[in-house]
Amino acid sequence: MKKRSLLRIIRNSLAALLVLAMLAGILLLSACHTQKKPGGPSGATPEADLIGDWEYTRDASLPDYATMVKLNTSDINADFDKTGRGLVTVEQFIDGDTVHFWNNSHTEIIKVRFQGIDTPESTGKVEPWGHPASIYTKTKLKDAEKIVLESNEEGHATMDSTGDRYLAWVWYLPKGSDTWRNLNIEILSDGLAMGKSTSATRYGEIAMDALTSARTERINLYSGKRDPLFYYGETVELTIKALVMNRSAYNSLKVRFEGVVTKESGGGIYMEQFDEDTQQYYGVYVYGGYAPLAPKFLVPGYRLSVTGTADDNENFGFQVSGLSFSLINPTDDDTKILEKDVKFAPTLITAEDLLTNGSLENTFVRMENLKVTSIYTTKNSGSDSDGAMTLTCTSQDGKTVTVRTVKLTLDGETVTEEYFAGKTINVQGIFTYYKDAPQLKLFTLADAEILQ
Amino acid sequence: MKKLIALVLTVVLAAALVLSGCSLNGDGSSSGGSKVVDPDAEIEVVFYHTMGANLRSVLQKYIVEFNKIYPKITINEQSIGGYDDVRDQVITELQAGKQPAIAYCYPDHVATYLRSRKVIDLNEYINDSEVGLTEAQVKDFIAGYYEEGRQFGDTSKMYTLPFSKSTEVMYYNKTFFENNGLKVPDHWFASGANDDTSLEYVIKKIKEIEPTSIPLGYDSEANWFITMTEQLKTPYTQAVDKVEDRFLFNNQQNMDFCDKFRAWCVSGLMTTQSIYGGYTSGLFTNTSANDSGIVIHSYISIGSSAGATYQCPAKSDDGSYPFEVGIAQIPQADKSNQKVISQGPSVCMLKQKDQKVNDAAWTFIKFLLTSPEFQAEFSMTSGYVPVLRSTFEMDAYKEFMSGANTNKEGIAALSAKICMEQEQSYFTSPAFVGSSDARDQVGKLLVAYVSAAENASEAELKKLFTDAYDRCVTLNK
Numbered sequence A: 001m002k003k004r005s006l007l008r009i010i011r012n013s014l015a016a017l018l019v020l021a022m023l024a025g026i027l028l029l030s031a032c033h034t035q036k037k038p039g040g041p042s043g044a045t046p047e048a049d050l051i052g053d054w055e056y057t058r059d060a061s062l063p064d065y066a067t068m069v070k071l072n073t074s075d076i077n078a079d080f081d082k083t084g085r086g087l088v089t090v091e092q093f094i095d096g097d098t099v100h101f102w103n104n105s106h107t108e109i110i111k112v113r114f115q116g117i118d119t120p121e122s123t124g125k126v127e128p129w130g131h132p133a134s135i136y137t138k139t140k141l142k143d144a145e146k147i148v149l150e151s152n153e154e155g156h157a158t159m160d161s162t163g164d165r166y167l168a169w170v171w172y173l174p175k176g177s178d179t180w181r182n183l184n185i186e187i188l189s190d191g192l193a194m195g196k197s198t199s200a201t202r203y204g205e206i207a208m209d210a211l212t213s214a215r216t217e218r219i220n221l222y223s224g225k226r227d228p229l230f231y232y233g234e235t236v237e238l239t240i241k242a243l244v245m246n247r248s249a250y251n252s253l254k255v256r257f258e259g260v261v262t263k264e265s266g267g268g269i270y271m272e273q274f275d276e277d278t279q280q281y282y283g284v285y286v287y288g289g290y291a292p293l294a295p296k297f298l299v300p301g302y303r304l305s306v307t308g309t310a311d312d313n314e315n316f317g318f319q320v321s322g323l324s325f326s327l328i329n330p331t332d333d334d335t336k337i338l339e340k341d342v343k344f345a346p347t348l349i350t351a352e353d354l355l356t357n358g359s360l361e362n363t364f365v366r367m368e369n370l371k372v373t374s375i376y377t378t379k380n381s382g383s384d385s386d387g388a389m390t391l392t393c394t395s396q397d398g399k400t401v402t403v404r405t406v407k408l409t410l411d412g413e414t415v416t417e418e419y420f421a422g423k424t425i426n427v428q429g430i431f432t433y434y435k436d437a438p439q440l441k442l443f444t445l446a447d448a449e450i451l452q
Numbered sequence B: 001m002k003k004l005i006a007l008v009l010t011v012v013l014a015a016a017l018v019l020s021g022c023s024l025n026g027d028g029s030s031s032g033g034s035k036v037v038d039p040d041a042e043i044e045v046v047f048y049h050t051m052g053a054n055l056r057s058v059l060q061k062y063i064v065e066f067n068k069i070y071p072k073i074t075i076n077e078q079s080i081g082g083y084d085d086v087r088d089q090v091i092t093e094l095q096a097g098k099q100p101a102i103a104y105c106y107p108d109h110v111a112t113y114l115r116s117r118k119v120i121d122l123n124e125y126i127n128d129s130e131v132g133l134t135e136a137q138v139k140d141f142i143a144g145y146y147e148e149g150r151q152f153g154d155t156s157k158m159y160t161l162p163f164s165k166s167t168e169v170m171y172y173n174k175t176f177f178e179n180n181g182l183k184v185p186d187h188w189f190a191s192g193a194n195d196d197t198s199l200e201y202v203i204k205k206i207k208e209i210e211p212t213s214i215p216l217g218y219d220s221e222a223n224w225f226i227t228m229t230e231q232l233k234t235p236y237t238q239a240v241d242k243v244e245d246r247f248l249f250n251n252q253q254n255m256d257f258c259d260k261f262r263a264w265c266v267s268g269l270m271t272t273q274s275i276y277g278g279y280t281s282g283l284f285t286n287t288s289a290n291d292s293g294i295v296i297h298s299y300i301s302i303g304s305s306a307g308a309t310y311q312c313p314a315k316s317d318d319g320s321y322p323f324e325v326g327i328a329q330i331p332q333a334d335k336s337n338q339k340v341i342s343q344g345p346s347v348c349m350l351k352q353k354d355q356k357v358n359d360a361a362w363t364f365i366k367f368l369l370t371s372p373e374f375q376a377e378f379s380m381t382s383g384y385v386p387v388l389r390s391t392f393e394m395d396a397y398k399e400f401m402s403g404a405n406t407n408k409e410g411i412a413a414l415s416a417k418i419c420m421e422q423e424q425s426y427f428t429s430p431a432f433v434g435s436s437d438a439r440d441q442v443g444k445l446l447v448a449y450v451s452a453a454e455n456a457s458e459a460e461l462k463k464l465f466t467d468a469y470d471r472c473v474t475l476n477k
Helices: A003-013 A015-029 A130-142 A183-189 A204-216 A240-244 A351-356 B002-020 B053-069 B083-096 B107-116 B135-140 B143-150 B174-179 B199-209 B221-232 B252-266 B305-310 B355-369 B372-382 B389-393 B395-402 B411-421 B435-450 B458-476
Strands: A085-095 A098-102 A109-114 A144-150 A166-174 A254-265 A268-275 A280-287 A303-313 A317-321 A336-339 A364-377 A389-394 A400-405 A424-434 A437-442 A448-450 B022-024 B030-032 B043-049 B073-079 B102-105 B168-173 B216-218 B270-272 B300-304 B325-329 B346-349
Touching (some): A085 A130, A130 A166, A130 A183, A183 A204, A204 B083, A240 A268, A240 A280, A254 A280, A351 A400, A400 A424, B043 B083, B043 B355, B053 B073, B053 B372, B073 B355, B083 B102, B102 B107, B102 B355, B107 B346, B107 B435, B168 B174, B168 B305, B168 B411, B174 B325, B199 B252, B199 B300, B221 B252, B221 B435, B252 B435, B270 B435, B300 B305, B305 B411, B325 B411, B346 B355, B372 B389, B389 B395, B395 B411, B435 B458
Parallel strands (some): B043 B073, B043 B102, B216 B270, B216 B300
Antiparallel strands (some): A085 A098, A085 A144, A098 A109, A144 A166, A254 A268, A303 A317, A303 A336, A364 A424, A389 A400, A424 A437, A424 A448, B022 B030, B102 B346
C-alpha cells in the first residue's frame, strides 16, 4: 500500500477538524463564484482522475491464475459484437467490472460487464473496496499493449440480464509481454470481486480456484481489513453550500444536509438550500437509485434531511448517492422528510449569471426574454435524448446562452423545433453544465413561456 | 473376555453420553445440552447471502440491534454473488470443513448440502425449551412458507426457515389495455376464437393492433415449464432413489404445451429472457426507437414479483409516466388447480466444529426471522414479501401497502399485494440431488424447443426432450 493511502486515512480521520477550517474558508470564497466547474449529472469528464490512489502487489508465491487459461488468438481481428471475440480499445472506464470499449473496426461502442465477477460498487452507491477495484481495472487496461474481448459462448456475443451490456471475458497483453492475461480471473484472484454465476462459465474451474485462493489467502476484500479508500468516519453535517463549494474536500465522505427538492431527473433529484450570508441558493444532485421507498421521499416540494456519500465521479460528475430509506425506526443515516408542500420558486438570473456564476450550478433558475436564434435537435434513435433540443438564445443584453431541453411532449406528441424557432421565451429549469459549458436545462413545457 | 470388556465399555460410554445429554454428530461436533449462548464468549458467525448494497444496509441495521443484546457475537455477513455462487462456495467449503454457519439457500441447494451431513436439523433448536420458538412464533410464519423447510424427504426434519418470498406475476401495460379495450387474461389457451380472457387471444389481438410488437415476454423459461407441469398436473420430477426414475418431464403432455408456445414464438407473439437476451422488463418498459425508428416493446411481461420496480417505466424528464402498469396473477390452465411458483431465499444452518457458534447462529436467525420490523423493512427495500403474518399488521407496513398503485411510487407495494393474495396457490417442486439439474435442463429445453427451426421435424423436437432427460441422468450417475 502506498504512503499516500495511509495519509488519506489520516486525512479522513481529521475530517471533522477540517470542516471547521473549511467553513471559515467558505466565507472568504463565497464572494467569488466565478470558477470552472466540473461536469454535473449530464456532463461527463472522461479524463478526470479516479478518487485517491491505491496499488496492490500480488504475493509472487501464489499461483498466477490469470495465465492458467489461454486465449485463442486465431480470430481476434474481428469485431467482438459480431463474432464474440475481437480486439478493442477503451472508450470509457466505468467501474471495476464495467468498461466501455470501441470494437475493432471502431464503429460501435461495446458496453461490457465482465463475465463471472461482481466487484463492489463505486458508482451510484459506493461500497468498501469499490474504488480499489475500479482503480485496479483501469490500471491494468490503460497501459495494456492490446485488449481482446471474448464471449462466454463460442461464435457470438451475449448480453447481460439488463439487455443493455455485453458479458465478456477481458484479456489483455501487458506492455513488453507476450502472454495474454485474463483480467476477470486476475480480479478474482486478487480479491477484488465476488463471483457471479462463476462456476457455470467457460473458465469456471480456474475462476473458482482463483476466488477460493483469494478467500483462503484473505486478500483485499476478503482480508477482513478496511478499504483504505473508503470513508468509515463520522457523518459530516454541513450545508449544501459548504458541500458544493468544496467538492474535493468532501469527496468520498459521508455527508448530511438539508434542502428542498426542486426537480426529479434520472433516478435522482436536484436539491437546493438558501444561504443567508450570500443571499443565494446552492444546489446539488442527489441520486436515489431503485429502492422501492425512494419515490416516497424524493418528491419536488419536500424539504429533506439527506445522508449519503459525496462522490466526484468521472462519469456522473459530482453527486451524493447511497441514500437509505425507512418507514420504521429510521436511523440518523436514513433520509427524512422534514416538511411537505414547501413553496419554492426559481431564482431570476441574467445571462451574465449563467455564464459566470458557477456557484448557482444545480439550482432552480429562471431567465427571461431570451430570443431563440438557432436550434439543434438530437437524433439518436434508441436513446432517451432522441428529440431533445439545444436552443441557442440571445439575451436582451446581447449575450449568447444555451437552453437544453429534455424530449418535450405536448398532447402526447413530441415537441419539435417549430415550437421555439424565432420565438422570445421565458424559461425556468436547472442550471447545469455540459462539457464545462453552462446551460439552463428545461424539463417540462410548463416551464417555458412563449412571449412572441 | 475381551469382547465382554468391549461391550461393557460401549454400554458405559453410551450411558455416559445419554446422562450428560450429549450426542456426537457424524462430523464430531456435539449437539444437545444447553443451547443458550454464553454471554461472555466471543463468537463469530459467518453468514453468506446475495444481498446488494440496499438490503445489506437493512441487515446491518438489525445486526446493530442484535449486538445491543449480544455484544460478544460478531455477525460476519458476506455477500457472495448470486444464489448459485453461494451454492458453489458452500459446496467447496463443505469439502474443506470451512462452511459458513448460516447460508441463503434454495431447496435444491440444501438437497445437495445434505450429502455432507452438515446441515443442521433446525428442529433441534426450534423445539428447544430454552432457545426454541414459541407456538405463537411458529404460527406467525405463513404456514406454506414455513412448511417448505420439511420438503427434503423426511418430514420430521426441518432444514430451512423462510427468509423472504416472491412469486411470478403478470405485468401488463394498463394504459394500452384500456385504450384498446383488452381484458386482462386469466388463462393460457383460447377455447374458441372469441375467448377474450385467454392469453392466446390477447397476444394475438395485440399483434394485430401493433404488428411490430412482441406482445408477451416471459423471463424464466425454467419457471414457465415447471409451472405448466404443476398447473396441468403433468409429470416433471420425483424424489426416488433410482436416478433414471427421478426425471419424468420427457412426456407427450409436456410436448403438447411446448408445441403451443412454439407456435406463439414462431408467430412473433412472445419471447423469453434467453431469446431476447436480457430481462424482458427491458422490452416491456422500452420507449426508445431502434435504428429503423420503430419502438419495439411488449405489452405483457411475466417475471418476479420482487422485480416490480424494474417493470415500471422511468418517469420522463417532464415528470409524466409513459404508461401505467397493471399487475395480475399469471394465467392458469385449470381454475380448480391454481398454481404459482414459490420463490425467494430461505436460510439453512451448517454445522460448525464449535457448538457455541451453532448456538450463536441460531440466536441470530431467531432474532432476525421472528422480527416483524425486519421483515417489513426488508420487504419495503426489496419488493420481496414478508414471511410473518404480524408484519402485515404493522401500521408502517399497512401505510406502505396502502400506497399500492400503478406507478413507480406504489408498484412494489402493489406487487407485494398481488403476491400475498396468491398464498394458497404457491407450489414448490421436490428437492433432491439432481433437482437443480432438472430445472436447468427444462429451461434450456423450452428455449431450444420454441426457437427451433420452423421446419424442424417432430423427431428432432422429440430428441430435444430425450437429450435433456439423458443429460439429467448423466449428470447424476
